[in-house]
Amino acid sequence: MQFLSGISLGQFIPGESFLHGLDPRCKIISTFILLSGLFMASKAPDFALWAIFLVCLSAMSRIPLGTILKSARPVLFLVAITVLLNIFWTPGREVFRAGFLRVTAEGLVMAFEMGMRLFFLVSFASMLMMTTSPMAFSDGLERLFSPLAKVGFPASEMAVMMTIALRFIPTLFEETDRILKAQVSRGADFDSGGLLKRARSFIPVLVPLFILVFKRAENLAIAMESRCYVPGARRTRLNPLAWGRRDTGAVSGLVAFISLVVLLDRTFLRHFSL
Amino acid sequence: MNRKPIFSLRGVEYAYPGAPSRALCGLDLEIAEGEWVALVGANGSGKSTLAKICNALLTPTQGDCFVMGRNTRDETCVPDIRRAVSLVFQNPEDQIVASVVEEDVAFGPENLGLPSHEIRVRVDRALEMAGLASCRLKGSFSLSGGQKQRLALAGALAMQPAALILDESTSMLDPEGRQSFLSCLGSLKSAGMTIVQITHRMEEAIQSDRVVVIDSGRSVWDGTPGDFFGGAYVRWNFEEPPDVSLYRELLSRGLLPDGTLPDVGAMLDALCLS
Numbered sequence: 053m054q055f056l057s058g059i060s061l062g063q064f065i066p067g068e069s070f071l072h073g074l075d076p077r078c079k080i081i082s083t084f085i086l087l088s089g090l091f092m093a094s095k096a097p098d099f100a101l102w103a104i105f106l107v108c109l110s111a112m113s114r115i116p117l118g119t120i121l122k123s124a125r126p127v128l129f130l131v132a133i134t135v136l137l138n139i140f141w142t143p144g145r146e147v148f149r150a151g152f153l154r155v156t157a158e159g160l161v162m163a164f165e166m167g168m169r170l171f172f173l174v175s176f177a178s179m180l181m182m183t184t185s186p187m188a189f190s191d192g193l194e195r196l197f198s199p200l201a202k203v204g205f206p207a208s209e210m211a212v213m214m215t216i217a218l219r220f221i222p223t224l225f226e227e228t229d230r231i232l233k234a235q236v237s238r239g240a241d242f243d244s245g246g247l248l249k250r251a252r253s254f255i256p257v258l259v260p261l262f263i264l265v266f267k268r269a270e271n272l273a274i275a276m277e278s279r280c281y282v283p284g285a286r287r288t289r290l291n292p293l294a295w296g297r298r299d300t301g302a303v304s305g306l307v308a309f310i311s312l313v314v315l316l317d318r319t320f321l322r323h324f325s326l
Numbered sequence: 327m328n329r330k331p332i333f334s335l336r337g338v339e340y341a342y343p344g345a346p347s348r349a350l351c352g353l354d355l356e357i358a359e360g361e362w363v364a365l366v367g368a369n370g371s372g373k374s375t376l377a378k379i380c381n382a383l384l385t386p387t388q389g390d391c392f393v394m395g396r397n398t399r400d401e402t403c404v405p406d407i408r409r410a411v412s413l414v415f416q417n418p419e420d421q422i423v424a425s426v427v428e429e430d431v432a433f434g435p436e437n438l439g440l441p442s443h444e445i446r447v448r449v450d451r452a453l454e455m456a457g458l459a460s461c462r463l464k465g466s467f468s469l470s471g472g473q474k475q476r477l478a479l480a481g482a483l484a485m486q487p488a489a490l491i492l493d494e495s496t497s498m499l500d501p502e503g504r505q506s507f508l509s510c511l512g513s514l515k516s517a518g519m520t521i522v523q524i525t526h527r528m529e530e531a532i533q534s535d536r537v538v539v540i541d542s543g544r545s546v547w548d549g550t551p552g553d554f555f556g557g558a559y560v561r562w563n564f565e566e567p568p569d570v571s572l573y574r575e576l577l578s579r580g581l582l583p584d585g586t587l588p589d590v591g592a593m594l595d596a597l598c599l600s
Contacts, residue, residue: 271420
């Protein structure tokens with residue numbers, strides 16, 4: 053049984069790199085710009101440039117590329133489904149047929165594009181979470197959503213909810229791992245049988261997991277209350293957000309890079325088929 | 327010396343909703359400023375309920391609890407009570423709010439709406455006192471069990487409370503971690519902080535000024551550690567401290583030269599006086 057070791061999805065890696073030091077608002081805005089830019093990429097050279105960009109960001113964050121790529125592992129299944137759906141269900145010029153399955157040239161191109169986009173999307177989103185502490189991330193979101201507070205949007209509560217949700221990710225993995233091991237030591241088998249049997253074998257894991265998580269959430273709520281947390285009350289910050297020159301520089305640099313990729317795509321690579 | 331009471335509980339009763347019996351049944355207790363009180367008793371005797379009542383997390387169903395003269399029933403006094411009394415729970419993981427050590431310690435002062443420079447001073451001081459100054463930028467969940475418990479203590483200390491309630495806070499620590507935690511408590515006590523320590527470990531009760539036995543929701547014995555270990559602990563079925571057991575065992579096997587059993591109570595009184 054492969055346990056949940058090594059999953060790094062959404063987990064903050066403390067550090068003092070250039071990316072760690074950016075204002076969380078800058079990183080959130082940049083990630084959205086990045087994701088929009090990714091959907092403008094469609095050819096292999098575009099994605100090669102994005103890959104170089106990812107390597108550069110990895111160096112700027114001092115987080116090993118392997119750790120970032122590993123974060124994409126849990127969504128590989130989703131990427132595989134997307135690729136397969138695009139290969140077999142995109143209409144166009146047929147290149148291969150096996151029974152009712154029909155592969156088209158357009159399908160292959162679309163599968164490549166979607167697969168790459170999803171992969172980079174997860175990698176860049178993970179990079180945001182790996183270089184931004186949940187507290188800073190929720191502070192950033194709170195500030196970005198603060199104009200909506202005037203129309204009754206609970207920006208502050210949403211920020212705390214987000215912090216807690218992100219804080220619970222490692223706890224959930226740890227607890228699931230612990231329960232899985234406990235059940236395996238008592239003879240549970242999660243690896244054999246069909247899909248239904250396997251799904252059913254996870255019930256003894258899910259039931260204690262939910263009970264435990266609810267219990268821990270209740271305990272955390274009590275601990276927060278005892279530390280004077282009052283939902284909706286004004287809170288100050290240890291590290292108040294401050295948008296600096298380097299944040300403006302980072303966003304500008306990103307926009308320049310995306311513009312360059314789009315320009316290349318529309319000019320030199322216009323006749324490139326993939 | 328006539329010291330002002332920090333906690334005054336008068337006929338406190340508490341019943342959890344739906345529970346067949348009351349957790350506290352007319353408990354009377356007074357704890358003065360600067361005292362270190364060990365609350366001992368079997369599981370389910372009402373110790374943790376008492377701790378939550380002292381932090382205004384629970385309101386007595388009967389009777390009154392006054393914290394520094396403020397009634398916990400009075401909603402307007404609750405923020406002041408929680409500022410004055412910090413609670414450290416058994417499992418540190420249930421108290422960690424933020425994923426970075428210094429952000430977690432700052433959570434309480436941030437809730438108080440303090441300016442960032444003051445939060446910084448409090449966080450630095452609390453981390454220093456808890457011996458975690460070198461871990462400030464580490465991930466909260468990457469700390470060892472002992473460090474997590476000290477993180478919980480630092481979070482409580484950052485509130486600069488007048489009293490600290492520790493609800494079996496050393497139960498998950500190894501002997502070394504427990505020793506360093508207790509020495510930290512010793513320094514706090516020397517600085518004049520009131521400490522209420524709920525514990526099952528008799529060797530911890532020795533270090534207190536006063537031992538209170540809670541049984542079936544009532545305070546049934548109250549006295550010095552010397553009186554407690556001089557005989558009362560046998561009456562309430564507590565185990566003697568392991569060091570004393572070891573001494574007796576060595577003596578009974580003739581491995582110590584002097585065959586006379588010491589008067590443990592007198593020894594402890596001498597220790598307390600010194």
